[in-house]
Amino acid sequence: MNQRTIYLDNAAATRLDERVLQAMMPYFLDTFAVATSQFGYSLGIEAKEALERSRATIATRLRAPADSIVFTSGDTEASNMAIKGVAMALGHKKGRHIISTGIEDFAVLHSVRSLARQGFEVTRVALDEHGRVDLEALRAALRPDTILVSIQAANQEIGTLQDLQAIGGITREHGVLLHTDASHSFPRVELDVTQVPVDLVSLTGHLSHGPRGIGALYVRDGTPLTKWMDGGFQEGNRRGGVENIPGAVGFATAVELVTPEETARLQGYRDRLTTKLLAIPESRVNGHSVERLPHNANVSFRYVEGESVLLHLDLRGFSVSTGSACFSRSLEGSHVILGIGGDHERAHGSVRFTFGRYNNDDDVDAVADAMADVVTKLRAISPLGKE
Amino acid sequence: MSTLPYSEIVMDHFRDPHNVGRIEDADAKSVEGSPACGDMVAVYLKVDEHEQRIADIKFESYGCASNIATGSIITDLAKGKTLEEARNITWQQASDALGGLPAIKVHCSVLAVDALRSAIQNYEERHGLVTEQTPTTLDELRRRLKHVMNPAVGLDIVRTKLVSELALDDGVVRVVLDLSSDHQFGNNIREEILERIEPLWDVHSVDIVFGRD
Numbered sequence: 001m002n003q004r005t006i007y008l009d010n011a012a013a014t015r016l017d018e019r020v021l022q023a024m025m026p027y028f029l030d031t032f033a034v035a036t037s038q039f040g041y042s043l044g045i046e047a048k049e050a051l052e053r054s055r056a057t058i059a060t061r062l063r064a065p066a067d068s069i070v071f072t073s074g075d076t077e078a079s080n081m082a083i084k085g086v087a088m089a090l091g092h093k094k095g096r097h098i099i100s101t102g103i104e105d106f107a108v109l110h111s112v113r114s115l116a117r118q119g120f121e122v123t124r125v126a127l128d129e130h131g132r133v134d135l136e137a138l139r140a141a142l143r144p145d146t147i148l149v150s151i152q153a154a155n156q157e158i159g160t161l162q163d164l165q166a167i168g169g170i171t172r173e174h175g176v177l178l179h180t181d182a183s184h185s186f187p188r189v190e191l192d193v194t195q196v197p198v199d200l201v202s203l204t205g206h207l208s209h210g211p212r213g214i215g216a217l218y219v220r221d222g223t224p225l226t227k228w229m230d231g232g233f234q235e236g237n238r239r240g241g242v243e244n245i246p247g248a249v250g251f252a253t254a255v256e257l258v259t260p261e262e263t264a265r266l267q268g269y270r271d272r273l274t275t276k277l278l279a280i281p282e283s284r285v286n287g288h289s290v291e292r293l294p295h296n297a298n299v300s301f302r303y304v305e306g307e308s309v310l311l312h313l314d315l316r317g318f319s320v321s322t323g324s325a326c327f328s329r330s331l332e333g334s335h336v337i338l339g340i341g342g343d344h345e346r347a348h349g350s351v352r353f354t355f356g357r358y359n360n361d362d363d364v365d366a367v368a369d370a371m372a373d374v375v376t377k378l379r380a381i382s383p384l385g386k387e
Numbered sequence: 388m389s390t391l392p393y394s395e396i397v398m399d400h401f402r403d404p405h406n407v408g409r410i411e412d413a414d415a416k417s418v419e420g421s422p423a424c425g426d427m428v429a430v431y432l433k434v435d436e437h438e439q440r441i442a443d444i445k446f447e448s449y450g451c452a453s454n455i456a457t458g459s460i461i462t463d464l465a466k467g468k469t470l471e472e473a474r475n476i477t478w479q480q481a482s483d484a485l486g487g488l489p490a491i492k493v494h495c496s497v498l499a500v501d502a503l504r505s506a507i508q509n510y511e512e513r514h515g516l517v518t519e520q521t522p523t524t525l526d527e528l529r530r531r532l533k534h535v536m537n538p539a540v541g542l543d544i545v546r547t548k549l550v551s552e553l554a555l556d557d558g559v560v561r562v563v564l565d566l567s568s569d570h571q572f573g574n575n576i577r578e579e580i581l582e583r584i585e586p587l588w589d590v591h592s593v594d595i596v597f598g599r600d
Contacts (some may be wrong), residue, residue: 113569303449304449305426305449305450305451305454307451307452308401308450308451308452308454308455311391311401311451311452314391315402324451325575326426326450326451326454327451329571330571330572330574330575331491331538331572331575332574332575380407381404381407381408381447381448381455382447382448382449383418383427383428383429383447383448383449384427384449
C-alpha cells in the first residue's frame with residue numbers, strides 16, 4: 001500500500017501506544033523476574049510491586065478493591081473463567097440454569113453453549129430492535145435454579161450499551177450473580193461497581209491501545225467461583241500460571257491514558273460519520289442511536305454486500321469490518337444483527353467503523369466520501385433495488 | 388497487495404467487472420441465490436436463434452468479490468459460445484480462468500455457473516426446447532448436492548463424503564450429513580442444500596439431519 005492506511009477497526013484491535021510500550025519495556029529487559037513473595041529476591045519483589053500497582057490502577061477505574069482483579073490472558077479467558085467458574089461452583093448446589101443473550105461476543109456465547117451441551121439450561125433473554133435487554137423478559141426468565149446472568153456491557157458490533165444498573169437491580173433482587181463482558185466499553189464507558197450491582201466483569205487490554213494477551217476478570221468479594229486454570233498459587237490462587245507482568249503494566253498504562261476528553265473526541269467522529277453515512281440513500285443505523293459505544297458507528301446499506309465494500313475500501317486504504325456472511329469465518333451473517341431481528345440482507349450490508357486514538361477529523365470525511373463512492377459503484381452492478 | 392486472498396485476475400475482475408448490467412429485451416434470464424443467502428447473480432442472454440449461439444450476455448451481482456469476479460469471468464467465457472458449449476462450462480473452468488479461488492469461496496463460482504445454466508434452461512423453456520418435466524431421481528439429487536461446497540476444503544460435499552445418507556420418498560428428501568449441528572459451516576451447508584433441492588418441482592420437503600449430533 002502506498003497511501004496511509006486509515007484504520008477504523010478499533011473494536012478488533014488497536015495500535016499500541018508508544019507510551020505503553022515504553023512502560024512495558026523494563027519488565028522485559030530489566031525487571032524480568034517472576035513475581036515473588038516479599039521473602040524473595042529484590043528483582044522478584046520489584047516485579048511483584050509492578051504487578052500490584054497495575055492491579056490497583058485497573059481496580060481504581062472500576063472503583064473496586066485491588067484484590068478483586070484477576071489478570072487473565074484477555075477477555076476470552078476472563079469470560080470463560082467467570083461463566084464456567086460459576087457453573088462449576090454452583091452447578092451441583094443451586095442449579096443449572098443460565099440466562100444470557102444471543103448477541104454476546106463469542107467468548108460468552110460459546111462458553112454458554114458449551115455448558116448447554118453439558119446439561120445446563122440456557123435462556124436467551126429477549127432484546128429490543130436496538131439490542132437492549134427487555135427487562136421484563138429478564139425478570140420473567142429468572143428461576144430458583146438460575147445461577148448466573150451473563151449480559152454484555154456493550155455490543156461488539158452494533159455498539160449498544162445495556163442498562164446494567166437496571167439489570168443488576170433485578171438480578172440482585174433475585175439473588176442471582178451477574179457477569180458482564182465489558183471488553184468493548186472499558187475504560188471508555190464508566191463502570192462503577194460500587195453503584196452497579198455486577199459480580200463479575202471481563203476486561204481486555206488490547207482494545208484501548210494496550211497490548212494483546214492481557215485482560216482481567218473483576219470478581220466481587222464473596223462470589224462463588226471455582227478455579228479451573230489449575231497451576232500455581234498465582235492471582236490469589238484464582239488462576240495458575242506465571243504472571244504476564246509486562247502485559248499487566250501495559251494494560252494499566254493504557255487504561256490511564258484513556259481520558260474523557262479523548263473519548264468525547266471519538267464520539268464526535270462517530271456522530272459526524274453517522275450523519276454523513278445516513279445521507280446515502282437506503283441506509284440505516286444498527287444499534288441504539290444514543291445508548292451506544294462512543295467510538296462505534298454501524299450502518300447497513302441496502303443492495304450491497306459487506307465483503308465487497310470492505311475490499312473496495314481496503315483498495316482505497318481504509319480498514320473496516322462487516323457483519324456479512326461472506327466475511328465471516330463460518331459463512332454466517334452477523335449473529336448480532338440477526339439477533340436483534342434484522343434479516344440476512346441487513347447483516348450482509350452492515351459496515352462497522354470503530355475509532356481510536358490515532359484517528360482524526362479528516363479520516364471521517366475521507367471514509368464517508370469513499371463509502372458514498374463504493375456504495376454507488378456496487379449498487380450499479382447489483383440486481384437489487386432497481387424495480 | 389500481496390496479502391489479499393484473491394489472485395490478481397480476481398482483483399481485476401472485481402475492480403472492473405466485464406459484461407455488467409441488464410439486457411432490457413433479453414431472450415432469457417435467470418437469478419440464482421437470494422438476498423437471504425447473501426450471494427446473488429442474475430444473468431441475461433441474447434441468443435442468435437439461428438445458430439443457437441450466445442450473442443450477448445450480461446450479469447448483475449449482489450455478493451462478495453469472488454461472486455462479482457466469477458460473474459464477470461463466466462460471461463466472458465460464455466459470450467459467443469453455442470448454448471450447448473456454454474452449458475458445459477464448469478465451475479472448475481471458471482475458477483481456473485480466475486487463477487483459482489480460496490476454498491471458502493469456491494461456492495461463488497458454482498453459483499455463477501448455475502446462473503448461466505439456468506439462463507440457458509430458461510431460454511430453452513421459453514422457446515419450447517424442453518418438452519416435459521422429468522421426475523426427480525436420486526441421481527439428480529446427487530448431482531445437485533455436488534453443487535454444494537464444503538467451504539473448509541473448497542470441494543463439494545458429496546466428494547468430501549459429508550453426505551452419509553440420501554433418500555427420496557414420495558417427494559420427501561432426507562439428507563444425513565456427517566457433521567454436528569454446531570460445526571463451523573453447519574448452517575451454511577444446510578442452507579445451501581435447501582437452496583439447491585427445494586426448487587425441484589416434485590420435492591415437497593427436505594429433511595436435513597446432522598448425523599453427529
